[in-house]
Amino acid sequence: MSINYPNISQTNRRKELVAGRSDSRSPMASTAETEGQKPKHRPIIRIGIFIIAHSFLVSVVCCTAGVLALLLLPVLAKKTYVSENALMPGSATPMLSDQDVSGATRFINELTSLKLKSWNMGIEIPRLIALHMSNLGGEVNYHKFQTQPNNLHPLYFFTSPDAEANIVNKTCQSYATNTVGIIRAPRGDGKEAIVLVTPYNPVNLTQNEVLSLGIAYSVFSLLTQVSWLAKDIIWLAADSQYGQYNSVAAWLRDYHTPSFGGHGKLHADNCHGTSGMHESKLDTFVETEVSDTFRRAGTMAAAFVIKVANTGEEGEQDALNIYAEASNGQMPNLDLINVVSYLAVHGQGLRVKVEKLVSLLDSKWLNFIGEMLESVGKIARSLNPQWKFGIPVQEYVEGSATLVSSLYNQAIGVPTGSHGAFRDYQVDAITLEISPKLSSSTKARQTEFLFRGGRLIEGVVRSVNNLLEKFHQSFFLYLLTASNKFISVGVYMIAFLLLVAPLPVVAASLFSDATKSKPDSQKHKSTSSEPFQSWRWLYPTKTIFLVHLWGAIVSLLPYFIYQIPDCQPTSRLLIWASLSIIILAILHSFFGPSSTHLQEWVLLKSVTVSSLFIGLCLMSVINFATAEIGALILVPMCLMIKPWKVAGKAHSAFNFLLLTIGFPGAAFFVVKGAFGVRNGSGLVEFWYWVESLWAWNSATYIYICMVHLPCWVLCICILLHSC
Template sequence: MAETKETSEKDEKPKPRVRPIVRLGIFLISHSFLVSVVCCTAGVLALFLLPVLAKNTYISENALMPGSASPMLSTQHVSDGNKLVKDLTSLDLKSSETGIESQRVIAQYMLELGAEVSFHKFHAQLNQFHPLHFFSSPDSGIIQENFSCSSYGINTVGIIRAPRGDGKEAIVLVTPYNTLKSDLGEAVSVGIAYSVFSLLTQVTWLSKDVIWLVADSRYGEYAAVAAWLRDYQIPKFSSLSTPNSEMCPDINNLYELKINSIAGSKFSNSFRRAGTMAAALVLKVSDQSEQYEDTISIYAEASNGQMPNLDLINVVNYLAVHRQGLRVKVEKLWSLLNSSWLKSLGEVFESLGKVAKSLNPEWKFGIPATEYVEGTATLASSLYYQALGVPTGPHGAFRDYQVDAITLEISPKYSLDKFRRIDILLRGGRLIEGVIRSVNNLLEKFHQSFFLYLLTSPSKFVSVGVYMIAFALLIAPLPMVAASLYVDANSLDSKTNKSTPSTIADTGEGGITIRSWRWLNSAKLVFAVHVWGAIVSLLPYFICQIPDSSPTIRFMIWVVLSLISLLTLYSVLASPFSCNNTSQEKEWALVKSVTISYVFIGLGLMSVINFATAEIGALLMVPMCLLARPLKFDLRAGSLRSFSRMVCNLVLGLIAFPPAAFFLLKGMLEGFGSVNIGDFWMWVESLWAWNSATYIFIGMVYLPCWVLCVHILLHTC
């Protein structure tokens, strides 16, 4: 008996201890519905709390020291700048056909200051969709055989060599100027830049070279700046990239300036360079007067949601407000300012803030309702323009080369008459002088402050560590729901079809049984639909080849070809309207599980490329994926819960369809009377023309996800 007892004790092996992380995973998977509701609700709430959690901006880099020195720009410099404005406007009155005279005048003024002057010739390049060059810049650099002299632009470039520098760093000042059709605002912006330029030729504290680029904006401000940057960063040694002077006599005549210039001038026919760019400012002056006060608007968004270092914006904001008395503005979604529900939400947060302050005076929670509404409108605008991935100004060309740059647009309170022009020249010039002086103090590139942030006002921001919480809460339920659906589908399969030879018995910890490899069929379907998404993304390249077609016609052709290709796909693969046998009762759950997994991966990758796109995509895709369920089951159930879910599925399926979402958003912002079918094509065309990653996300992640959710809704098994 003793031997038998000892043998039985040896046969009994101790059960392995389940790790706490495994227990937690099993618990979350078992309660995936509750976790999904809590996380999605918390994610949306965290998004609306961002304006409340915004912090005041501050200068992270002490070396910038904005406003520490008194401005040196005098009335004499302003007078010189005003003289240039008068000369340019008088040339416009003469209706010069070629614009050569205005460039000649600007170059002559630069030469009189002792700057190095050169002309940069570039060929206007149209942004065109090409699938093989999607994430690369449109840098051909070679003139086509059928060019015309009228398609050339000429930038005027002046360089000041720093007396205390070694030529390794430079600051760039850009003033767009249309040589054929300029307005008074552009002439004043050139005058401001010239007044600062004349000052910088006399100072002794300058340690970085200063480049003044007068961009020929007749073919677009961005195109002129991008062409100059392309040649600055990537030197070209082929003569094909420069126009032939014999074929273009107007361009050749421009170089006669060297003969007429003053003695000892530094005019050069070759492309002149300075050091590595530390920062860039694009200066514009609006000819339209503001209603209340002199303002300056800051545009910072670049391609694919890139933003300049926050310190650069902080320096401009500090100097504009505290030194020059200018009101700083950033873009807002103006339609949200009159939203009653947003105002009510702001009042709720304001009341909660008062309660929190009464409990503990040190708790700083809650802001006034009006400030909350304005902060939300600014935050929504920041998210929208970052998600588009399209630059909001010529500064975007600098961010492609990792140079911190912003566009400043000064809007005067009154029209630019003689007296107001002097005031704008003085205040604008001193602002630019202060920013250049701060950047000049830097010993290295901007790196102390944030590159990933959202603005709620010119002086408040939300950092990446805060706004990532909302996104993380939104996508957190996806892997748990995917695992729960997979387990449920295979558990049902193990009960109804135990003798299936394609099953592999494997009981894991916690009693979760994984028996079937049938998920590969669902993965094949999901993969095929995403291949279809890639085909849909490439169709516009071929549709654009159709001559004399309107945006509406192109959009309709795109829709028809996409439907034909989708129906062809379903004719080859399984159709959502048919079911082969009863063993596939949970086939939709496997499709949903694989779809959710792919959406989780797609959103995670997109958050690295462009977080704003991933955030907006998660708001639309996560509820649609989590609620997707065959409509047949909800109709059979007949309960209030199933009916509500069916209505939500239908509403989300309609709203989340990309064209429908675009028309709904455009109608809410601009009015439904202005909505046109061809607007969606033009919007998508702008995305691919600017190589926005949002276009790839819509075509290869968002649209296939919508199709798969519709597939699940129409499933009849």
Template sequence: MPKTKTEAETETETPKMKPRPIVRLGIFLISHSLLVSVVCCTAGVLALLLLPLLAKNTYISENALMPGSASSMISNRDISEANRLANDLSDLNLEPQDTAAMESRRILTKYMSDLGAEVSYHKFHPKPNQFHPLHFFSGPDSTSTVENFSCSAYVVNTVGIIRAPRGDGKEAIVLVTPYKFGKSGLAETLSLSIAYTVFSLLSRVTWLAKDIVWFVADSQYGEYAPVEAWLRDYHTPVFTGLGTLNADTCVKIDDLYVLERKPIAQSKISDGFRRAGTMAAALILKVADRNELLEDTLTIYAEASNGQMPNLDLINAVNYLAVHRQGLRVKVEKFFTLLDSRWLEILGEIFELLGKVARSLNPGWKFGISAADYIEGSATLASSLYYQALGIPTGPHGAFRDFQVDAITLEISPKVSSHNKARHNEFLLRGGRLVEGVIRSINNLLEKFHQSFFLYLLTSPSKFVSVGVYMIAFALLVAPLPLVAASLYAEAYQLDLGVKNTKSTPTATASDALGITFRSWKWLYAAKEVFLIHVWGAAVLLLPYFICQVPNCSPTSSTVIWIFLSMLSLLIFYFIVGSPYTHVSISQPEKKGEWAILKSVTISAVFIGLLLMSVVNFATAEIGALLLVPMCLMAQPLKLDIKAGKLRSFLRAICNLVLAFVAFPPAAYFVVKTIFEGFDSINVGEFWNWMESLWAWNSATYIYMGMVHLPCWVLCLHVLLHSC
């Protein structure tokens, strides 16, 4: 029986396979990328504003720490010995600086040796702070010394080691006190007295299981340099040739050893470099020059290089002992200008009202905090985010974090009072007991800190936001980027995403498919441009090396020269490789989609750059996303908005210009500085000083500025100024 026409057509038709649900979801999101972008960006900014509300109370994760479980053992005898050391050092202030420095080292060595400690000296030369592109991410060169060497540049640190009676010498706890030998002030003498009080006690106890290293850093060239040099030699010992110096050129240094060896047994002092075990943790102890009006205050500094933070348990233990055992008021850094911010106060009142409404509906809902707590938490959170993004250590503890040692700086500010003996002894007792309690808690550990968080933001000394919470804001901000890039690509080449279901679709011929294939490869022009702009950004990063060679160049002049050379190099770059708008054999319909392809590739590059930066320094990626994502998503040729003649197009053009201005690196720096410090702090040279500090500390933020932020800004300008 012959088949009917309908049956024959049914057999010849091939059933159309439906895409998988995940593919259909992706196509749906790409097709509605505008709505997704608005929702995600709004939710990302809102998530950042909600972080102070989502902060949790800190807690001790490592049970072995047991802070405050034992009573303090510091006695009046330790306080008396510390006062005697302080008086002996203070009597040298009237002596010449060189003599006072030599005598103060001798006195300090004698006091350490009398306690039975092993005393040694660490000698190093401070390195000049010069930018070198080849040494940016490499380790410090231990063999480099100061040019035109003189004995005045020769720095000697004093190190005392107490061997643990119950330990095997494999672990150690480090206590650091910066001290200017020969020209110390009252605050530095007090910090030395507190450290000696603890050191004196630890030389007699029997429960000590880890070696104690007391490192007195000669801070005449800064507090960070001596700690970094000592840690470098501690972990990677090298022979710098310091022992072969001519004795005639450094008679004073030779005299130092002669004076020290007269009253001290030869077995207690060593010319060589002495070591203890692997460092479990480190405390940098300082007494601030300023005084507090109400009570003794402890300020904790924890940020290290490239946003690294110590284990949160170390901060928690210090905070618990300071507040609940010694009655100190604990602070962390905050932006005080935000405390008077009106818009932040309005947000706090709104969240407080929402919290009251939530509790009225269900008393079990603990949403919302008071407006005052929200403002305080936001100011502290902004400070924590900024200093992590800056990538510059806030104290000598940053040198320890580079060697994966948990460390913090404790700065104690004494209460204003008359210089009576009772108040002085009380201050030494409280400071000594705090350090003793922290060392005793670390001594209980059987392994390194690992239980608590390493990635977190502080909103107060007792509240924090973990990485699992604050990464949501970053994820929401960058989520629209790949969707918009795919949407622009599909729109530029008029690709069918399969969203609209048609009953009959004409069959594509081979020539049409071949035309689409050749046309789709046009994105390589945009990819080449994006790549070349990133190469130009790398060249801009190297310009400071040559600017530093200019003699007697002020920071303001250096900034102007840097901007001028960057613009000149970009023009020369265009002259060599050609303008980004002059492509050969591009028809008019394809030229209309050229800016869309350029924007698509730019957004893809920004997405990759932000993700890579989030691995190195999450805070930098967070702030960068706030600046770059809105500019990338809204960028559109100004000529199109002007031709449209609509209010919406006009507002979009204004927003694009504002975002382009704010995202320009110098402009962004001055805007942020104005918000936090006021308009009076504006100075063109400050931008050069800021960037100089970034490359001096090997901050990854400096690489981000030249390899991600600046190229993205230039490419978005290309899109805005594109001649459609």
């Protein structure tokens, strides 16, 4: 019998393996092996640490790139195009005939003669309009309403209050009457409608308003006869004696609000003006056809406000001005503007214009930038003909002026016309303002003008009539640089992202520096107190919370100031400023800073920068243009601010300059002077501007009071911090 003994070499190897495993399990052995070696992080963490460590360089690069991206936006603009194939603008031959224009001419003559003869135009003109609507075959009704005061109410800031609850002065003088005519589509089911709005003042009717009513009459006359109409047509002759926006908004409010038991009449039948309508000497046939019962059509697919502007310069062609901005930067679908622009240029030979900031057209620094970009474009094309970069200087300057105007109109949050009332109900709407030639007073010229305007509206209505669904194919977020060029949100948001990108980086860097350093009083303490160092951020957070609470109180003060009777605008502004300073002093005395260590202002700046980042990002969701302008003003100020005892003299002087420009009142006057805007002077103008923001429920007012102003106060606290 043989015995197999294990191999000695194999046994030794097993022992070595067992010994190695026991060493690997030993914490002392692993500590000895890894002593002096830093743990390796994931690549994304290493990139984050590197960016935070070089926060200053990142801030300079990102802010510079953000400003350059803004200056390059006119170069990056694209030409407009119709995204929705169903619109098919210009595919059909215009059907507006001489008979329709002749009827419009007679209608204009009757309005003109009635304006000259009648002393009670506020009653007779709406009756005359209703008579012609009814004779053309439309369903006609009067819409009597009372104007609502635009006063700030904290509970109704972002909502539309009930009409009855908001009416203060129930006198007959404040009542107005809209005249509404509806054409039922022969090929439709009554579920959709297109709205034509012609604002006019029946008490003081102008020739331009007469012409706009004539254009609408010619189109209304045509649409009552066509067989291709698939959407109902609503012609709203809006009584604008108390404001164009108010008349349209009142009609829309009643249109979308069910009325029970004559709720929408507001007891207007007791007024002399309303009863006088039934005593007119006009054709009594209209009394059997016109009703005070509110008539409705389908869901509104689009709306067009038709206006005629003052005559242009001698020798100019007829021009079309398009206004699209609504409340809080809302814009209609770009396809709506594209269809109107295409039909105006290629169909009627009109010169399409959008609003631009005229004072920038002669700007020397803007021309200098345009020349540089044109030179760079020439060099790029010489290297590669396919590189299409750079535009002519004049095109760049005009595009920049239009871009600034579009950015400002969206940022201020106030509608540029009565079309803004439709956007509050998610209806795409624009204002078409036609400017005739100087020689439009002749009869032949007036007929030509009616043909052009009527066929333009006919073509637009026909394109929208082809839609089977709401506008959705094209852009809703865009900026215009010309009537046929736009910048989409995917392009202009890059500048904003570059401007705000340094904020979280700097906040993380400051917080890291503050947690690494210790106050002198705590250097000799035991290490047992180190876990409590992470709670130091509670002090700056408490300070920032109180300052933003102060901003909320400041935003509500005007409502209570308005309760003071017989108070002038300058007095209201001074009361507002005084109360704001007193409340801030009270909060500072009760909950002011309790420490003067170096880490405190660093943590305060870190949390301030973080709150600014959150505020700008939230505002970009509501109104991107406001966030863009706010980032241009606040980001450099917050990144550069330091206590004056820490910063040098040059740095402190620069901080004072940024703080001066960053104050909302100073920024208002600086921007006004830089752009050459002249609308009054002094504190009264600033008060009226702020008053208009809250009267129109603009979110920019909330942003100024609860983001911009608190951030400015916190920067003052950092600057005056005693280290």
